[in-house]
Amino acid sequence: MKHDEEKLCLGIETSCDDTALALYSSKRGLIDNLLSSQVNAHKIYNGIVPELCSREHTKNIYILFYELLEKHKIKPSDIDFLAVTIAPGLILSLLVGASFASGLSYALDIPIVPVHHIEAHIYSVFLEYNVEYPFLALVVSGGHTEIYLVKGFEHYELIGKTLDDAAGEAFDKGAVLLGLQYPGGSAIEKFLSSYENPETIDFPIPIKDDRIVFSFSGLKTFLRENKDKYPKDALVFSYQEAIVNHIIRTLQKAIKKTAVNRLVVVGGVAANKRLREKLNALDIECYIPSIKYCTDNAAMVSLVGNMRFLKGKYYKKSDLHKLNPDPSLRLEDFVRSIC
Ligand code: KG4
Ligand code: ZN
Numbered sequence: 001m002k003h004d005e006e007k008l009c010l011g012i013e014t015s016c017d018d019t020a021l022a023l024y025s026s027k028r029g030l031i032d033n034l035l036s037s038q039v040n041a042h043k044i045y046n047g048i049v050p051e052l053c054s055r056e057h058t059k060n061i062y063i064l065f066y067e068l069l070e071k072h073k074i075k076p077s078d079i080d081f082l083a084v085t086i087a088p089g090l091i092l093s094l095l096v097g098a099s100f101a102s103g104l105s106y107a108l109d110i111p112i113v114p115v116h117h118i119e120a121h122i123y124s125v126f127l128e129y130n131v132e133y134p135f136l137a138l139v140v141s142g143g144h145t146e147i148y149l150v151k152g153f154e155h156y157e158l159i160g161k162t163l164d165d166a167a168g169e170a171f172d173k174g175a176v177l178l179g180l181q182y183p184g185g186s187a188i189e190k191f192l193s194s195y196e197n198p199e200t201i202d203f204p205i206p207i208k209d210d211r212i213v214f215s216f217s218g219l220k221t222f223l224r225e226n227k228d229k230y231p232k233d234a235l236v237f238s239y240q241e242a243i244v245n246h247i248i249r250t251l252q253k254a255i256k257k258t259a260v261n262r263l264v265v266v267g268g269v270a271a272n273k274r275l276r277e278k279l280n281a282l283d284i285e286c287y288i289p290s291i292k293y294c295t296d297n298a299a300m301v302s303l304v305g306n307m308r309f310l311k312g313k314y315y316k317k318s319d320l321h322k323l324n325p326d327p328s329l330r331l332e333d334f335v336r337s338i339c
Contacts, residue, residue, distance in 0.1 A: 011302025014097035015089025024302035083305020141267030142168035160212030
């Protein structure tokens, strides 16, 4: 049952391969967070097949929507506004979420709040913690490895990014080279859970100067060229170690340069246990969401949607043509476009 003045938001996330819906109340916070994973559909291809993503979203989004309505005994007309990820991501995937939102907005005459996927990841930490500004946000996912200086809501400054692969991509591609299944990060962790103290192989150290940039492609090349010379457990362990150490070293440079000692680490790779261990050993204030909020989810989208709705930034039914899904829109450009 809805309280007085309460606004109910339906969050929608379909930017990549996870179909996710969440219900968020302006008074009570997160009510529910549903997810339909496509991992099994993509596993046989050792990676994500974009067209398959959108076909799966098209089926799964309705299944999740009916499940949410049924579970909470609500009607579509109880929803006050929608929040949907419109960038960045796979365009066909983004279009499924945006089209679903537009249909609901038109039928129910309710507004849509546009959300940027990176922004949603950054704010995923606020589902569980109240973090003070300013803070550094390390976003480490399958498509992104970036560090932002966050001075407030909608005040984001990119201070470091990857020159080539994203950290999650490095885990995924490395796992394939190592004969492990997609998705690579969790497959590598699962494999290592059966080994104690594997031998350590010295991988090359990427970016030895003080630039705040990431580069994972050299680690992958080293793995490809050396994978027949060492035992598999040593290779898997040392590859993970090399990725994690590179992330930690780059973060230390960012902390030193900005003198900001408050850090949030978000995105799928933030689920990695070894990375979490090393982050927790740093002498700084560090916030990492629970695993279910690290990987893609709609809870984070609905939380940002609620914040933006309160600022009066949304598209009404008559503005639906302005909702423009974009596969590569940068966070700073997105913020400028909705001001
Ligand atoms: O944030 P996310 O769910 O989707 C994107 O926005 O990309 O991140 C997915 C990525 C995949 O590359 C996956 O291998 C990685 O996160 N990942 C992990 C772990 N769990 C997921 N990487 C390392 N360790 C994990 N436990
Ligand atoms: Zn993501």
